[in-house]
Amino acid sequence: MRLAFITVAAVVSCTFAQPGLNIFSDEYIEFLNSQGLPWKAGRNFAKDTPLSHIQGLLNSLETSSSPPELESMYHEDNGEDLPEEFDARKKWSNCESIREIRDQSACGSCWAFSSSSVMSDRVCIHSGQKNQLRISAADIMECCDSCTDHGDGCFGGTAYLAFKQWVDSGFVSGGGYHSAYGCKPYPFPDCNPHCWVENYDAPKCKNECDKGSQVKYEKDKHYAKEVYMIISKDERQIQLELIKNGPVVAHFTVYDDFQTYQNGVYTPAPGSEPVGRHSVRIIGWGTENDTHPYWLITNSWNKRWGDQGLFKIMRGKNVCGIEDQIIAGLPQ
């Protein structure tokens, strides 16, 4: 079933994007760089990467349609000037997690990574930059049943449901693959630029820590005080939330040219085709060359992807729906 869907999607993108160009070819990169875009394309993935690998990293299109059931946060706004540029890594420079770029491996767990990163950032920020706890992406991916359609967190999930579960049953600690940090480190190795063709399956949820962990599961649950979303498409509200409380989870539609991003301010090239929905972490904003407002965002495709793992996307125009579904919360 999955293969059939992927084949159809691949055909669609090859037919409508740039006639005859494989999106992992050098010609495609050259083509994009000849279009006068405000961003540069380059090679992030090996030439023989199948489109299904990129699709496998994303949430499925279907899961994006469910309407969020979180309360909205509204920040008092008296129209004061906001800074031209903001970077959460600088404002909260003692919070290590904000600087981290993760690697979700061959697994559609972007939603668990964006969520665990934002949760970890906020645990630190709201402890006066003292608590360096990392919330486990693995615990979210494996144990948030309500988050996934098919019970497998490697095939997409829903970040706002992960935030709800943060309030209700909490999550344990955990770092990257083989980090030996916390209760549940991530189970899969880094993989960009080379990886498996097929996604891994997420391990079954266990109410215990990994073998060898020094942490006791029952004592390692960390909860949220409240979780919420930001009023849709309101640029200033997103900025106020970032400045006041820290990084946020965002969602957007990935087009087939996005995988080539190197630097600059992303907006899809004309003729690009959607390949899926992605979940990422906004850590700031700015304006490149005084002309191109952007959101500063960390991806979870390794530091070797894009601009050392980060990208900028056009701000204020809801490009790819980036301002549609902003999720955040406050730790207990």
Ligand SMILES: *[C@@H]1O[C@H](CO)[C@@H](O)[C@H](O)[C@H]1NC(C)=O
């Ligand atoms: C900003 O200027 C630099 C240098 O001219 C250029 O390479 C880059 O593409 C510009 N960025 C945008 C978003 O236009």
